[in-house]
Amino acid sequence: YRFLNIPQQRLLQEILEEVSKVTHPDGSVEQLVGDFYASGMDTLSINARGMEPIQPILDRIAAINDIPAMMEFVNLQMRSGDNSMIGAYISPDDKNSSLNIAHFAQTGLGLPDRDYYFETDASVKGIQEAYKKYLTTVFQLVGDANAEAQATVVYDIEKQLATAHKTRIERRVVTENYNKLTVSQLNATQPNIGWSSMFETLGMVVDSVDVNQPAYYQKLDAMLATVPLAQWKVYLKANSIGSHADILSKPFQDAAFEYTKVLSGQSVQQARAKQMVKRVDRQIGFALGQLYVKRYFNEDAKNRALQLVNNFQKTLEKRIDNLDWMSDSTKIKAK
Numbered sequence: 001y002r003f004l005n006i007p008q009q010r011l012l013q014e015i016l017e018e019v020s021k022v023t024h025p026d027g028s029v030e031q032l033v034g035d036f037y038a039s040g041m042d043t044l045s046i047n048a049r050g051m052e053p054i055q056p057i058l059d060r061i062a063a064i065n066d067i068p069a070m071m072e073f074v075n076l077q078m079r080s081g082d083n084s085m086i087g088a089y090i091s092p093d094d095k096n097s098s099l100n101i102a103h104f105a106q107t108g109l110g111l112p113d114r115d116y117y118f119e120t121d122a123s124v125k126g127i128q129e130a131y132k133k134y135l136t137t138v139f140q141l142v143g144d145a146n147a148e149a150q151a152t153v154v155y156d157i158e159k160q161l162a163t164a165h166k167t168r169i170e171r172r173v174v175t176e177n178y179n180k181l182t183v184s185q186l187n188a189t190q191p192n193i194g195w196s197s198m199f200e201t202l203g204m205v206v207d208s209v210d211v212n213q214p215a216y217y218q219k220l221d222a223m224l225a226t227v228p229l230a231q232w233k234v235y236l237k238a239n240s241i242g243s244h245a246d247i248l249s250k251p252f253q254d255a256a257f258e259y260t261k262v263l264s265g266q267s268v269q270q271a272r273a274k275q276m277v278k279r280v281d282r283q284i285g286f287a288l289g290q291l292y293v294k295r296y297f298n299e300d301a302k303n304r305a306l307q308l309v310n311n312f313q314k315t316l317e318k319r320i321d322n323l324d325w326m327s328d329s330t331k332i333k334a335k
Contacts, residue, residue: 013277015291029287036284040247040276047249051142054248057082057240058142061233067224070232071194075201077240083107084239085161085220086198094178094210102209106165106216109158110135110242112263114165117158127262131155134259138241141251153231154238157223164219177212190217192224246275 019034020041040046051058057077064070074084087107093099111117111131116124135151144150171177183206186195199206211217224232245256257269280288317335320326326334 009274009277011296012281012288012292013273015288015295016277016280017273019291029290033280033284033287033291037276037280040279041272043250043272046247050249051252054240054244058237061236061240064229064233064236067192067229067232068194068197070229070236071192071197071224072201073236075198079202082240082243084236086193088202093180094174095180102204102206104209104211104217106213108161108216108220109165110154110238111158111162113168114162115167117162130259130262134255135238137255137258138238138245138252141255142237142241150234150238153234157227157231157235160223160227161216161219164213164216166213166215171213179211179214180208181211181214182208186211186217190221192221193217247279 016033016037019030020038022030022034024031024034060073064073074086077084078086078088085108087105089103089105090100091103093101109117111127116127132151132155135154136147139147139150166177183195183199186193186209241252242256245252253269261267320331320334323331
């Protein structure tokens with residue numbers, strides 16, 4: 001359901017509307033999906049709470065007293081999907097597809113790409129100003145009196161990080177985006193990031209990882225030693241608010257939309273129900289899928305799908321048999 005067309009959205013919304021209005025046994029798929037959807041549709045409660053849901057995160061940022069403590073915060077937030085200056089993901093090793101490894105990519109920016117910080121044409125300037133206005137607004141919403149100055153701090157840190165980002169064209173050279181380094185190498189050359197502590201916090205036991213763009217992490221490590229801690233805390237505050245803005249009260253949602261509509265050209269926010277259908281699918285899609293299959297994928301539909309797959313396999317086998325450039329032993333493996 002990752003790219004939902006309109007008919008599919010309507011079918012899923014019907015399921016969500018129904019299960020959210022009925023009490024279900026605790027722990028059931030219906031209870032999980034229904035409660036999740038209902039909580040997102042309860043805009044009265046969401047708006048009444050304002051910034052309260054993220055206050056514990058902001059309090060933790062305020063309590064940070066040194067760089068190791070800050071990196072521990074960054075690492076813990078990664079575990080909940082709230083990424084900031086570290087871009088980690090798991091996928092196959094580019095040189096050994098049978099092995100999944102940890103990869104680390106350039107990240108840390110609020111604008112979509114590094115070029116947005118350096119281009120000077122009118123359209124990009126408009127996006128830069130919209131982003132700065134958004135940062136100022138969210139700082140105002142959480143009660144910061146010097147919101148504009150805080151926004152400038154965030155933008156300046158991001159621009160410094162952007163100088164070490166590869167351009168889109170540079171990233172097309174696949175071989176240069178594969179740099180397998182040992183943990184000991186990373187600890188020796190980038191001590192401020194605290195790689196070993198990061199892996200321990202994330203529950204990862206590794207001896208080497210792929211660093212897609214090493215220059216970014218070299219720049220980050222250097223900045224951790226030169227940018228004042230107070231400024232990093234402002235940066236993390238903006239990132240944490242931004243990560244949750246679209247699920248906080250309406251003023252936060254509106255601020256985020258005013259910025260993104262400059263990027264997308266979308267003039268009107270999507271209906272709340274449509275947003276929640278996508279959010280449920282994105283965050284608990286397997287559970288929603290179970291309800292969809294139960295309702296719409298009956299035995300007849302399953303048989304038709306199996307027949308379609310079987311017919312495709314038979315056609316493919318015939319085409320393989322007719323290939324004159326493939327050996328008989330290879331044909332057997334291909335089938």
